[in-house]
Amino acid sequence: MFASPLVANSTRKGLGLCAALGSALVSGPRRSIIDLSYSSHFMDFGGSAIPPSMKKLVVHALSPRFGDAVRVDTCPVPTPGDTDLLVRNRFVGINASDINYSAGRYDPSVKPPFDAGFEGIGEVVGLGLSASAHFAVGDPVAYFSDGAFAEYMVVPAKKSIRVPSVKPEFLTLLLSGATAHIALRRLGDLAAGKTVLVTAAAGGTGQFAVQFAKKAGCHVVGTCSSDEKAGFLKTIGCDRPVNYKAEDLAAVLRKEYPGGVDAVYESVGGTVFDLALNSLAAHGRLIVIGFISGYQSDLGVPPVRSAALPAKLLKKSASVRGFFLPHFLSDYREAMESMLRMCVRGALVCEVDRGDMAPGGRFVGLESVFRAVDYMYARKNIGKVVVEVAPTVDSKL
Template sequence: MSIALVTRRVFLAVDGKLRIKNAIFRSRLISAPRRSIVDMSYSTHFMDFKGSSIPSSMRKLVVTKLSPNFREAVSLQTVPVPTPGDGDLLIRNRFVGINASDINFSAGRYDPSVKPPFDAGFEGIGEVVALGLSASANHTVGEVVAYMGDGAFAEYTVVPAKKTVPVPSAKPEFLTLMLSGATAYISLKKLGALSEGEKVFVTAAAGGTGQFAVQFAKRAKCHVIGTCSSDEKAGFLKSIGCDRPINYKTEDIQEVLRKEYPKGLDVVYESIGGEMFDLAVNRMATKGRLIVIGFISGYQTATGIKPVRTGTLPAKLLQKSASVLGFFLPHYLSEYKAAMKHMLEMCEKGELVCEVDLGEMTPEGKFFGLESVFRAVDYLYLGKNIGKIVVEIPHPVSSKL
């Protein structure tokens, strides 16, 4: 009687690394010297690098219905822990980032061809607990990485190794750079063309990406004006170099710009849209550049857009030789690696403030666990945050990081 040979995906624990490969077995497992083999076709979990069992199931947020109402569109589900492919890393998420565009994603606006269900969340940071065989050439189990990619709102996420960035530790401050920091850094560098002494206007300046736009513009020796919604935020903006915070709850933005900056704004970093976009266009200087990185005022509407008065926009741009430029980070990934390298170096030297808002000051307390992602998204749209909103993902496995 012949014995059939079958191919199964397995984890190999070799010299402290968990690797995945296809292996050929006979009718039962074979233990090779100095290797332990876990056959994933029979076992629903495996041991992580600290000797603790990774559970067979996990929780994640899944978009089950297209809607700009995040709570209506997304559900918390229990699913099997995924298995990384040959070039992938399995990451145990420690922190995940909240973005205004999470709602655009749940509404199906980024890729209308993708239908529910699909995973939610854009960015995370955590430790590698398993990896594919080819991924082990440049990564190790236990390494801490940050990443940008779909499916971050989960306890464990499989990410292609090439899309991850090694970071010194699992601190939420490093997570702020992945989308928010990179958006500000690359957009101002490539589209802003900042020059010393220019007037740079940043909307939502105390938010996740605005905080970086303020700092990068100031490092370019520009005069920075930033909008915010409270005196506390105005104080934060001053602490990171903003020359003129404008609390729009107590001051009229248009009046401040008209009186204090009669020659106009050289560069506008705009994320609000609607009336704010109209105001910024009207206050642009000759040869001014307005960079659109978002339009959050309309994200929760059915269309995702709040109307602007653009009927005379061509004439206004022509009269000032001004320009309006759109920026979407996925279109500038060729600049991403260099940007991250520079920002991480700045962080290590203490040259960059990466403000994180973990929700500790909210009535319900810290954003802790995937269920709090819903509350964190609501918090962002209330405009209460200072810095980047981040949710901590707890695990029963203790960590020494």
């Protein structure tokens, strides 16, 4: 038996993001509190009983090859503690760093098995008594927390964000949007009239970097791998999309931007990093948010010609700045509040790729996470890749 009660309904309180990741932004009607005993374990929600078991993705062997590292396991649906929410996932986000995680690169001390996935969105179907001070059953919530590739997820209330609805567009903000928002604001030193280069600009986070740089009044150059992606970039304000499969990026930068670029939002690594470094203007900033070209390698880090790095930076008074979102969580609340407001009023495009054009069709069910990861690494996606989770029992919301 469990000491804490399971609350089926509660009073909604306040606005804004909750605790460290923010408070709720959407208020609603008041609800009465019904204190249920954990002896019943699960409530009936929306006419559908929560099942005793669920599926989740678990890393069983360390490997940058996601399919080799991860498998689908069946386990009991977890029980929320006093300060937790039980969330029925509707969508989960795919990130390039999912295979860094499956390779054990973030914390070498953690050994398999461990749960995979970083972000999800769904509705609250159970919660502890203390958590009911801020959330209620039925609330649509999003979260950024390890182990998100699951049909149900226990999330601390303080890490949960109430969103206007369970739409995958809001999921795009949690990691992809927040990385671009905070990195450019804290490290980009953007100003009107400056030139910004965004690599992988049509991807999950690149799309936001393009938009935030434009909102700062910058001229934006964005790299991509197809004419279709270049067309998308134009729709979100990119001044100069460059399909690097059809054009020589180095030649474009030399000819059209002979004075260099003032800031680079860089996620590819390898030769692209080298080119970005060589293309910096005086006082230029190169922000490294990833090196996706090396993620699938057993070696991890792709080689760069960095022997002359000190000289290159010195003669331009330039800088290379690394950005890792967990180091900037003090900025997370403000970033999420700002982006949600922009998204709700239609001032921010949150492009979602659900795999409609992928081999095998739309990504539905946890098993399709494997296809979604491959699809993203094949550079086929436009916007953020998301998977629709299909729990064993669907609610009627």
